[in-house]
Ligand SMILES: Nc1ncnc2c1ncn2[C@@H]1O[C@H](COP(=O)(O)OP(=O)(O)OP(=O)(O)O)[C@@H](O)[C@H]1O
C-alpha cells in the first residue's frame with residue numbers, strides 16, 4: 142500500500158460533512174449501470190429485439206395464422222396485425238417476464254451478494270437507493286417493452302408491409318392511422334408493465350429470494366389470465382392488471398371506447414402504489430444485520446407466499462360473478478351486425494364487384510344465444526344473421542341464415558367464425574388474382590363491457 | 592471535539608443480547624481498537640454506527656450530529672466496512688469503485704486509480720471481483736472506504752485475510768491516516784495485530800464494555816507477561832521461582848516452564864538462575880501484557896479482573912498457535 146497522496150482534514154460543516162444533493166439521481170445512475178452490465182438483461186434485450194423479427198419471418202415462410210388472437214388472421218395481410226399479435230402475447234406474459242427479469246432480483250441480488258452494507262454506507266440514503274432502484278427498474282421494463290413494440294412494428298412493416306388495417310367495425314384504417322393506433326396500443330401497456338414491476342419489487346424485497354421475484358410476476362400474470370376466463374361479472378376482472386394489458390382493444394373501433402383503458406390505468410396505479418408502499422415499509426424497518434441466525438431458510442418464505450397467492454386467487458375466482466354482466470345478447474348483436482354488414486361490403490369490393498357508397502345488406506332479425514345455462518356472460522355464443530341475398534334468381538323474400546360461432550371474452554371482444562356455405566372459404570382470390578383473407582370468414586369485434 | 596459518541600446502545604436479536612448498554616467515545620484523531628472474542632458484539636456495534644441496524648435503545652453522535660435510523664445525514668465523512676467487504680462479483684474492481692463513487696457523488700478516475708494503488712491493486716483493478724482472493728477483496732474494501740475521504744473510519748477486522756505484508760501495510764496506512772487527523776475505530780479479536788496501531792482500546796465481552804482506556808493505561812494495569820522457558824534444570828528453576836517475589840511458574844505441557852512475570856522481575860529472576868548455575872536456553876514471550884489483559888478480560892471463565900489468565904491456558908493457546 143503506497144503512502145503517496147495526502148488527505149486533507151476538514152472541519153464539520155465543510156463539504157466532506159454535507160451529503161451531496163440529488164441522491165436519487167446518483168442511485169438511479171448507479172443502478173442503471175449495474176443493470177446494463179448484467180448478462181440476463183442483455184439477453185432479454187436481445188430477445189425483445191429478435192423475437193418479433195423471428196415471428197414475422199416465420200409467418201413469411203408458412204401460411205398458418207394465430208386466429209384465436211385478436212387480429213390473428215390478418216397477420217399475412219398487414220404488418221400492423223403482426224405487431225398487434227406480438228402485443229397480445231407481450232401483454233399476457235411477455236411484459237410480466239420482462240418485469241420479473243429486471244425487477245425481481247433488483248433488491249434480492251444485494252442480499253445474495255451481501256452488498257447492502259456496501260450501498261447503504263455511501264452518500265445515498267435508504268430511500269434514495271429504494272427510489273433509484275425503482276426508477277431504474279421501471280426505465281428498463283418500459284424501455285424493453287417499447288423496444289419490443291418498435292421491433293414488432295418494424296418487423297411487420299418490413300416483412301409483411303404497411304397495408305391498411307381492418308378495424309373492428311369492418312372498415313379500413315389508413316396505414317398512417319393504423320400505425321398510430323398500434324403505437325398508442327403499445328403505450329397503453331406501460332401502466333400495467335409498471336404495476337408488474339412493482340409486484341416484482343415487492344416480492345424481491347419481501348422474500349429476499351431472486352428466483353421467486355423473477356418467476357412470480359409471470360405466474361401471477363398467468364393466474365390472472367385464467368381468472369379472466371371464469372365468472373360473468375366485470376368488477377373483479379377489472380381489478381386485475383391482467384385485464385389492463387388488453388384494454389387497448391377499445392382503440393380499434395371506429396368510435397374508440399376508453400372506459401376499460403382508463404380503468405386499467407387506475408387499477409395499475411393502485412397496484413403500483415400498494416406494492417411500493419408495502420415494499421418501502423419492509424425495507425425501511427429492516428435491520429441489515431448479516432444473515433440472521435433464526436430466519437427461516439429454504440421453503441418457509443416461498444410457501445407462505447404461495448399460500449397467500451392461492452388464497453387471493455380463490456377469492457377473486459369466487460368474486461368472478463360480482464357486478465353486472467359485461468356481455469349480453471343485445472350488445473353482441475348490435476356490434477356484430479353492422480360489422481358483418483361492413484365486412485360484406487369490403488369482401489365484395491375486394492372481389493372487384495361494384496358496391497355503391499352507403500350500400501347495406503338487408504338484414505332481418507339477427508339473434509344471438511349463449512350456449513350454457515346463463516343467457517349472458519363470456520363464453521360460446523351462436524349468432525344467426527338472416528340475409529336477403531341480392532343475387533339474381535333468389536326470391537327477394539327468402540332470407541339466407543348465416544350462423545356464426547362466436548367466442549366472447551369477458552371484456553366484450555369476440556371472434557366469430559362461420560362455415561363457408563354462405564360466406565366462402567377462408568382465403569379467396571381478389572380482383573387482381575391475389576390470394577387474400579376472406580374478411581367474412583373470421584370476424585373480430587369488441588364492444589364496451591362497461 | 593468528539594468524532595464519535597455512543598451511549599447506552601442496546602441491541603437484542605430474539606434470544607441474544609448482542610449489545611448491552613454500550614458506551615463509546617472517540618476524540619478526533621484517535622485510533623481505537625475495538626477488541627473482543629467471537630460473538631462479543633463488535634460487528635453489531637459497527638452496524639449500529641453505520642446506521643445499518645437500529646438499536647433498541649441508546650443514541651449516537653457523529654461529529655456532534657445525532658445519528659438517526661434508518662437514514663441520516665450524520666454519516667457523511669464516515670466510511671469503512673463491516674464483516675468481510677463484498678462487491679458485485681460480475682463487475683471489475685474498478686467498476687465497483689466507480690459505482691460507489693457514483694453513489695457518493697464524487698466520481699473521478701484519478702481518485703479511483705489512486706485508491707487502487709494505495710491498496711496494491713493497481714494491476715488487478717480491471718479483473719472481475721469474482722476472481723479476487725479474500726485478501727484482495729479486503730484490500731478493495733479499504734480502497735472503497737478511502738474513496739470517501741473519510742474523517743471517521745470504521746473497520747471491522749481490517750487485517751482478516753491479509754498476508755503478513757498486507758497486515759504491515761495496513762498498519763502503515765492506519766498510522767498515516769491517523770497522522771492526517773482521521774479518527775479510526777478498528778475491531779479485531781487478534782489483539783497482537785492491532786496493538787501497535789491503536790492508541791486506545793475498548794474491550795467488549797458478551798455485548799458489554801469490560802475495559803476502556805488508553806494504551807498507557809492498559810499497559811499500566813496489565814498483568815504480568817507470560818513466557819515459555821527452556822533451561823538446563825527445570826526443578827531448580829521452579830524452586831528459585833518460588834523464592835522470588837512476583838514470579839509464577841508451572842511446568843509446561845510441552846516441556847520447560849510456563850512463567851508469569853513482569854519485565855523488571857524477569858531480569859532479576861534470570862540473573863538469579865545464572866548465579867545458581869541454571870542456564871537459560873530459550874525464553875519466548877507467550878503473551879504480551881496487553882494480550883494477557885485481553886485474555887483475562889474477555890475469556891469466558893469468571894475470573895476477577897486484572898488477574899493473569901491461567902498460565903496453563905496461555906500455554907494451551909500457544910500450543911494451538913493462537
Ligand atoms: N442477524 C442476527 N440475528 C441474530 N443474532 C445475531 C445476528 N447478528 C449477530 N447476532 C448475535 O449477536 C452477537 C454478536 O455478534 P457479532 O457479529 O456482533 O459479534 P462479533 O464480535 O463481531 O464476532 P466475530 O469476532 O465472530 O466477528 C452474537 O451472539 C451473534 O450470534
Ligand SMILES: [Mg+2]
Pocket residue numbers: 633634635674747
Ligand atoms: Mg464480527
